[in-house]
Amino acid sequence: MSLVFLIFLPLLAALFVPLLFKKFGKIHTGWFVLVVPVILFIYYVSLLPTTVTGGTLVSEFQWIPSLDISFVSYIDGLSLLFTLLITGIGALVVLYSIFYLDKHREQLHNFYVYLLMFMTAMLGIVQSDHLITLYLFWELTSISSFLLIGYWYTRDRSRFGALKSMMITVFGGLMMLGGFILLSIMGDTYSIRELIPQATELVTHDFFIWALVLVLFGAFTKSAQFPFYIWLPDAMEAPTPVSAYLHSATMVKAGLYLVARLTPIFAISGTWMWLVAGVGLFTMFWGSFFALKQKDLKGILAFSTVSQLGLIMSLLGASAAGYHIDNIAETTFKYAGFAAIFHLINHAVFKGSLFMIAGIVDHETGTRDIRKLGGLMSLMPISFTVAMIGAFSMAGLPPFGGFLSKEMFLTAMLSLMEFDLFSMDVWGILFPIVAWLGSVFTFIYSFYFVFHTFAGKHQPEELPKPAHEAPLGMLISPVFMSLLVIVIFFIPNLVGDWLVKPAVLAMQPFLYNSPDDIKIHVEAWHGFKPEFFMTLGIFGIGFLLFWTLRKWQKSYDRFPDTLNALYNNIVFLSDTGANRFSGIYMTGFIRSYLVYMFSFVIFIVIGTLFLTDAFAIDLTNLAPVGFYEIVILIALVGSTLTILLSKSRLTGIIALGAVGYSVALFFVIFRAPDLALTQLVIETISVALFLLAFYHLPQISRKEERMRFKLGNALVAIGVGVMVTLVALASHSQKALPSISEFYKETVYSEAGGGNIVNVILVDYRGFDTLFEIAVLGIAGIGIITMIKLRLTKKEERHENK
Amino acid sequence: MEIIMSVAIGFLFMAAVYLMLSKSLIRIIIGTGLLSHGAHLLLLTMGGLGGNSPPVVADGVKISDYADPLPQALILTAIVISFAVTSFFLVLAYRSYQELGTDNMDLLRGTEDYE
Numbered sequence: 001m002s003l004v005f006l007i008f009l010p011l012l013a014a015l016f017v018p019l020l021f022k023k024f025g026k027i028h029t030g031w032f033v034l035v036v037p038v039i040l041f042i043y044y045v046s047l048l049p050t051t052v053t054g055g056t057l058v059s060e061f062q063w064i065p066s067l068d069i070s071f072v073s074y075i076d077g078l079s080l081l082f083t084l085l086i087t088g089i090g091a092l093v094v095l096y097s098i099f100y101l102d103k104h105r106e107q108l109h110n111f112y113v114y115l116l117m118f119m120t121a122m123l124g125i126v127q128s129d130h131l132i133t134l135y136l137f138w139e140l141t142s143i144s145s146f147l148l149i150g151y152w153y154t155r156d157r158s159r160f161g162a163l164k165s166m167m168i169t170v171f172g173g174l175m176m177l178g179g180f181i182l183l184s185i186m187g188d189t190y191s192i193r194e195l196i197p198q199a200t201e202l203v204t205h206d207f208f209i210w211a212l213v214l215v216l217f218g219a220f221t222k223s224a225q226f227p228f229y230i231w232l233p234d235a236m237e238a239p240t241p242v243s244a245y246l247h248s249a250t251m252v253k254a255g256l257y258l259v260a261r262l263t264p265i266f267a268i269s270g271t272w273m274w275l276v277a278g279v280g281l282f283t284m285f286w287g288s289f290f291a292l293k294q295k296d297l298k299g300i301l302a303f304s305t306v307s308q309l310g311l312i313m314s315l316l317g318a319s320a321a322g323y324h325i326d327n328i329a330e331t332t333f334k335y336a337g338f339a340a341i342f343h344l345i346n347h348a349v350f351k352g353s354l355f356m357i358a359g360i361v362d363h364e365t366g367t368r369d370i371r372k373l374g375g376l377m378s379l380m381p382i383s384f385t386v387a388m389i390g391a392f393s394m395a396g397l398p399p400f401g402g403f404l405s406k407e408m409f410l411t412a413m414l415s416l417m418e419f420d421l422f423s424m425d426v427w428g429i430l431f432p433i434v435a436w437l438g439s440v441f442t443f444i445y446s447f448y449f450v451f452h453t454f455a456g457k458h459q460p461e462e463l464p465k466p467a468h469e470a471p472l473g474m475l476i477s478p479v480f481m482s483l484l485v486i487v488i489f490f491i492p493n494l495v496g497d498w499l500v501k502p503a504v505l506a507m508q509p510f511l512y513n514s515p516d517d518i519k520i521h522v523e524a525w526h527g528f529k530p531e532f533f534m535t536l537g538i539f540g541i542g543f544l545l546f547w548t549l550r551k552w553q554k555s556y557d558r559f560p561d562t563l564n565a566l567y568n569n570i571v572f573l574s575d576t577g578a579n580r581f582s583g584i585y586m587t588g589f590i591r592s593y594l595v596y597m598f599s600f601v602i603f604i605v606i607g608t609l610f611l612t613d614a615f616a617i618d619l620t621n622l623a624p625v626g627f628y629e630i631v632i633l634i635a636l637v638g639s640t641l642t643i644l645l646s647k648s649r650l651t652g653i654i655a656l657g658a659v660g661y662s663v664a665l666f667f668v669i670f671r672a673p674d675l676a677l678t679q680l681v682i683e684t685i686s687v688a689l690f691l692l693a694f695y696h697l698p699q700i701s702r703k704e705e706r707m708r709f710k711l712g713n714a715l716v717a718i719g720v721g722v723m724v725t726l727v728a729l730a731s732h733s734q735k736a737l738p739s740i741s742e743f744y745k746e747t748v749y750s751e752a753g754g755g756n757i758v759n760v761i762l763v764d765y766r767g768f769d770t771l772f773e774i775a776v777l778g779i780a781g782i783g784i785i786t787m788i789k790l791r792l793t794k795k796e797e798r799h800e801n802k
Numbered sequence: 803m804e805i806i807m808s809v810a811i812g813f814l815f816m817a818a819v820y821l822m823l824s825k826s827l828i829r830i831i832i833g834t835g836l837l838s839h840g841a842h843l844l845l846l847t848m849g850g851l852g853g854n855s856p857p858v859v860a861d862g863v864k865i866s867d868y869a870d871p872l873p874q875a876l877i878l879t880a881i882v883i884s885f886a887v888t889s890f891f892l893v894l895a896y897r898s899y900q901e902l903g904t905d906n907m908d909l910l911r912g913t914e915d916y917e
Contacts, residue, residue, distance in 0.1 A: 588911040589907065589908065589911065590907055590910075591823050591824075591825075591907065594822060594823055598819060617805075619805075622803060622804050622805065623803040623804060623851035623852045624803060625806060626803070630806075633806065633810055636810065636814075637810065637813060640813065640814060640817045640836065643817065643821070643832060643836070644817055644820065644821070649826070649828055649829070652828075652829065652832055653828075653832070656832050656835050656836065659835075659836065659839055660835075660839065663839050663842065663843060666843065666846070670846060670851055671853060671854075671855060671856040671857070671869040672846070672857075672869065672874045672877075673856050673858070674874065674878060675846075675874055675877055675878055678878055678881050678882070679881060682881060682885045685885070685889075686835065686888060686889070689888075689893075690828070690831070690832075690892065692892075692896065693831075693892050693893075693895050693896045696899055696900065710823075713820055713823040713824070714820060716819060717816045717817070717819040717820035717823065718816055720815050720816060720819040721812040721813055721814075721815045721816025721817075721819070722812060722816075723812075724811060724812045724815040724840070724844070725808050725811065725812030728808040728811060728812070728844060728847065728848065729805065729808050731848065732804050732808070732847070732848055739849075739850075739870055739872065740872070741870045741871055741872045742865065744871055744872065745857070745865045745868050746865060748859060755858055755859040755860075756857070756858050756859075757858065757859070757868065757871035758857055758871045758874045758875050758878065761871055761872065761875040762878060762879070766875065769875075769879050770879065773879050773883055776882070776883050776886050776887075777882060777883075777885075777886045779886075780886035780887065780889060780890045781886075783890050784889065784890055784893045787893055787894060787897050788893065788897070
């Protein structure tokens with residue numbers, strides 16, 4: 001079976017979802033959908049033996065061969081790990097959603113189409129080896145996430161959240177595309193596999209730092225890092241299965257995947273290490289700090305996701321240290337990469353179960369407001385147990401998976417203090433301190449989440465529905481995940497060998513040759529080391545602060561929500577600001593637009609004349625000045641002045657006629673008899689038409705007044721006149737080639753059999769011009785008749801805005 | 803002669819542009835009329851004003867003595883086209899007087915509730 005086509009299997013299945021929903025409405029559509037991730041999961045598990053020894057699988061499908069664009073499915077430890085998360089948690093989420101979403105009230109065909117579309121997009125991101133198709137799938141996740149967040153599209157908050165996440169992630173996606181294109185220009189290939197061996201040459205390239213920063217924009221927006229995390233809390237308006245799947249386990253990890261995948265290319269640079277580790281760690285602290293401000297269960301989880309993603313991101317950044325250390329296998333620097341991947345698995349498992357519990361609480365009590373909840377422990381014992389396991393794992397308590405990853409996180413952060421490149425020796429001390437602070441807050445909000453929901457006093461009068469335990473089907477997935485949390489604690493090395501080490505190999509291919517080279521043995525107990533005392537501190541201080549939480553939680557009100565305010569202002573400004581800006585110059589007056597056009601033409605033409613030094617006057621080869629010409633010229637200028645200065649419009653029309661007749665006289669003088677004839681006739685008709693239009697002027701505006709002098713208009717007009725004169729002089733003085741008219745003069749009688757050269761040109765040499773000039777005249781005639789005859793508006797006064 | 807003509811054409815263009823920037827619809831159309839006169843004269847002047855006899859074959863005239871026929875053919879076409887456009891434009895103005903009751907460009911800005 002071709003691996004590339006497996007990526008598209010969910011999308012293919014999505015085509016049949018509406019049919020199944022309409023035809024088999026009695027069975028919940030989710031049961032049919034469930035088959036897809038289960039099959040995929042089982043298939044992908046069968047690939048594990050290949051990657052566990054460091055093997056890879058590649059499958060390619062040409063899409064646009066001429067542009068070297070293809071779908072490439074590249075399976076190694078890292079992509080297989082993500083693939084298993086996507087399909088495995090996908091299956092559990094679909095199972096949960098079957099019981100969460102009502103088959104009669106909800107539009108299930110929409111929901112499952114979006115979800116399957118998202119699954120294809122995620123599989124595509126993690127398996128693509130081609131930068132352009134990776135970007136294609138990346139945007140597909142943005143779009144399907146947008147659709148899923150706005151699933152209840154009749155709610156304002158849903159639409160707002162969907163739009164916000166779309167704006168921010170698509171912004172990042174476009175930046176990332178720029179980075180990808182720079183990468184492909186530098187390396188002359190779109191394939192990530194082929195870029196990795198060139199890493200040492202790429203780092204010296206001028207574009208390198210640009211590509212690095214742009215790619216990080218994409219990763220940070222998608223993975224909700226500071227300051228782009230603001231879309232994630234608003235995305236909590238989505239149905240809970242979506243939050244569990246997209247916004248905890250899969251989509252937000254796409255950015256982490258990207259960073260891990262491109263680590264071998266960028267990690268040599270100190271900028272990369274500082275940005276990824278620094279932003280990640282700051283996000284970890286920031287998210288955990290503000291999680292305690294939230295009153296909504298899913299809001300707490302959203303901030304906790306932000307914080308945990310920051311933690312993993314900082315570990316990915318710290319793993320870059322490995323590229324600058326000799327003999328990494330014997331130092332503590334080796335832990336960072338391993339811890340990142342290990343915690344990524346842990347987080348996907350416990351955060352998925354926590355979201356599902358939040359959904360269950362919402363479903364069974366009707367509210368997610370933590371101030372109304374409390375005392376559900378005895379009413380919902382299974383949910384409580386699952387929530388406790390998940391939250392304790394998140395807080396880093398033994399005997400849960402989170403404990404192990406937190407220990408390794410502290411080890412990795414402590415090791416950064418000893419790193420002496422990129423001025424880490426000065427600032428490195430900050431890393432373990434911030435990490436420790438973040439961990440304390442993580443501990444507090446984990447307890448806050450569980451105990452303020454399930455412990456304390458039960459307030460039945462506050463709840464919209466009487467609380468009771470969820471149906472069994474809804475509990476299967478979270479219970480299964482919480483079992484996994486415990487299992488991971490007891491068999492960490494099995495997980496490490498099968499999943500983590502192959503992924504670390506993909507992330508640090510320069511350091512290890514095979515997964516067996518990674519000598520890390522995860523232990524729950526490793527003696528009285530600094531990590532141990534830090535953990536004790538986290539537990540002690542965290543517990544004390546949690547105990548007194550009610551006393552100091554109110555002080556959070558003092559922190560304003562500046563980042564969201566900033567986002568709202570940017571959106572407001574780009575909307576009304578752009579409107580106002582275009583309102584400034586789009587005045588609706590034709591005069592303004594003409595002034596813009598004329599001044600721009602003057603500017604570029606005169607500018608070009610002088611910049612290219614194109615102006616020249618040649619006084620040879622001029623026709624002599626004659627007496628009659630001067631007289632006619634005076635008549636022409638005089639009548640033009642009359643038009644400008646006359647008070648009456650009638651005088652203006654007659655003066656225009658005078659201009660036309662003097663032009664006809666010019667044609668006589670300059671030996672153009674046909675022109676003179678035509679000009680005389682046409683000028684006569686035109687003047688008659690002008691008089692007709694003048695006669696029908698409405699009475700009110702018949703009041704004659706002289707045109708008022710306006711300096712601005714006059715300047716523009718003089719500019720145009722000067723420009724035309726300069727261009728005419730310059731072009732007449734610099735004729736490059738002789739005229740082709742000699743040919744017409746010589747052959748007019750011998751070839752065309754005519755004596756009037758102008759007429760022969762019009763109907764013989766260049767007859768096409770004449771044909772279409774006749775067409776112009778005909779169209780103008782038809783247009784005039786239509787305008788006069790066709791009166792549609794008389795029937796009713798209508799306007800499109802009414 | 804060409805230099806004097808160039809200056810005169812520049813003057814015609816200047817007057818035309820000044821009229822086109824005014825408020826009254828009929829002055830704008832007069833402006834376009836002046837603009838086409840200027841353009842036609844420019845075509846003729848740029849073709850060269852030399853040549854002693856009109857471009858009609860006659861006995862005893864040397865080929866180099868004929869005025870250049872090509873610009874004349876071009877101008878003839880241009881005159882007819884500008885006439886067609888001007889007459890269409892004039893009837894449009896006449897109809898808009900009839901329907902809208904004004905020729906002031908400042909008042910012709912779309913309807914009030916357009917904003």
